[in-house]
Amino acid sequence: MDTVATADRVEKHVYNPSPQGLPAMPKTPFIHRMMRFTGRLRFIFGPAVSSPLDHEMTPENKALLASQQAASQAFITATRPDGSTYLVPRDPDDQSLR
Structure with missing residues (x-):
């Protein structure tokens, strides 16, 4: 060599x-x-196939997006004094994460 x-x-x-x-x-x-x-x-x-991002949303995708947005609105983010964060339900009676 x-x-x-x-x-x-x-x-x-x-x-x-x-x-x-x-x-x-x-x-x-x-x-x-x-x-x-x-x-x-x-x-x-040619290059690998990639789907365009500007396509029309199907009704199934719209329903999925709406359900995900509703689920994300059900919680708020709380911050501890050390800077770490965690999720807290907006409804105080909700016991889903406890």
């Missing part, structure tokens, strides 16, 4: 000796070959 030092980095090359007597070429690490292959796949197939 040879070490090549340049001004900004040190590179280590692993040489794969050639049985034909040709000059030895540095062996490319597996991770570099895999990243190059997946980059070529992304070039052909």
Whole structure:
């Protein structure tokens, strides 16, 4: 293994000796070959699928959002003197967290 030092980095090359007597070429690490292959796949197939954020909400999503907002409004956040926080029900008769 040879070490090549340049001004900004040190590179280590692993040489794969050639049985034909040709000059030895540095062996490319597996991770570099895999990243190059997946980059070529992304070039052909495009990036991973992501859904747009500006789509219309379905009635199911609207109902779910309303129920989550109502559940979050049922509690208030109390702060202890040490700075930690905890949830307290707005209704004093609610025993769900106790």
